[in-house]
Amino acid sequence: QVQLAESGGGLxxxxxxxxxxxxxxGRTFSSYAMGWFRQAPGxxxxxxxxxxxxxxxxxxxDSVKGRFTISRDNAKNTVYLQMxxxxxxxxxxxxxxxxxxxxxxxxxTDYEYDYWGQGTQVTVSS
Numbered sequence: 001q002v003q004l005a006e007s008g009g010g011l012x013x014x015x016x017x018x019x020x021x022x023x024x025x026g027r028t029f030s031s032y033a034m035g036w037f038r039q040a041p042g043x044x045x046x047x048x049x050x051x052x053x054x055x056x057x058x059x060x061x062d063s064v065k066g067r068f069t070i071s072r073d074n075a076k077n078t079v080y081l082q083m084x085x086x087x088x089x090x091x092x093x094x095x096x097x098x099x100x101x102x103x104x105x106x107x108x109t110d111y112e113y114d115y116w117g118q119g120t121q122v123t124v125s126s
Contacts, residue, residue, distance in 0.1 A: 001026065001115075002024050002025060002026050002028075002029070002032060002098045002114075002115045003024065003025040003026070003115070004022055004023070004024050004025075004096050004097070004098060004115055004116065004117035005022065005023050005117055005118070006020060006021065006022050006094065006095065006096050006117045006118065006119060006120040007020070007021050007022075007023070007120060008020040008021050008120060009094060009120030009121045009122045010121075010122070010123070011123045011124075011125065012086055012122075012123070012124055012125070013124070013125050014086060014087055014088055014124055014125065014126050015085060015086065016086050016124070017082070017083060017084045017085075017086065018083045018086065018122060019080055019081070019082050019083070020036070020080065020081040020083065020094055020096075020120060020122070021078055021079075021080055022034070022036075022078065022079045022080075022081075022096030022117055023076075023077060023078050024077045024078070024079070024098060025077070026077070029074060029077040030053055030054075030074040031053055031100055031101060032053060032098040032099060032100060032101055032115075033050065033051065033052050033053050033098070033099055033100070033101030033105060033106055033107055034050065034051050034070075034072060034079040034096060034097065034098055035047065035048075035049065035050040035051070035096070035097045035098075035099075035106075035107060035108075035113060036048040036049045036050070036070060036079075036081045036094060036095070036096055036097075037094070037095045037096075037097060037110055038090075038092035038093065038094045038095065038122075039092055039093050039095070039119075040089075040091060040092040040093075043092075045095070045110055046061065047061050047108050047109065047110070048060070048061055048064055048068065048081070048094070049061065049064065049068055049069075049070040049081060050070065050106040050107055050108060051070045051071070051072055051079065051106065052101055052104045052105060052106050053101035053104070054104060055071065055072050055074070056104060057104055057105075057106050058070050058106070059106050059108060063089075064083075064090075067083065067084050067085045067086075068081060068082065068083050068084070069081070069082040069084075070082075079096060081094070081096075083122070086122075086124045087124060088124045088125070088126045089124075090122060090124050091122060091123050091124050092121075092122060093119040093120065093121050093122075094119060094120050094121075094122050095116055095117055095118075095119045096116075096117045097110070097113035097114075097115060097116050097117070098113060098114065098115040098116075099112055099113045099114050099115070100114070
């Protein structure tokens, strides 16, 4: 069982930056592959970024590639999403998710994840 809690959301102007954090409970955090998803009003939840259990593999949605960076600190049971050059279309509730990771895999679809946080709101003004 893993419990996840996101933080770091807020209101920022276009072009600005935010860093989201996702703190996980449990002693086996390093066994879990992690992902970030987002959901804007009236839209379906979409994949943003994913990272393998070791941090050795990452993957990004095309819409955020080159602007967002996912990372993790297994000693702190935390995964991060550094968001730079934010755009109004990045406005959404951002969720972190966890699933047991095998063979260094990363997971790109929400149905592959077993545990979810409550989400943190990110609003980018133009």
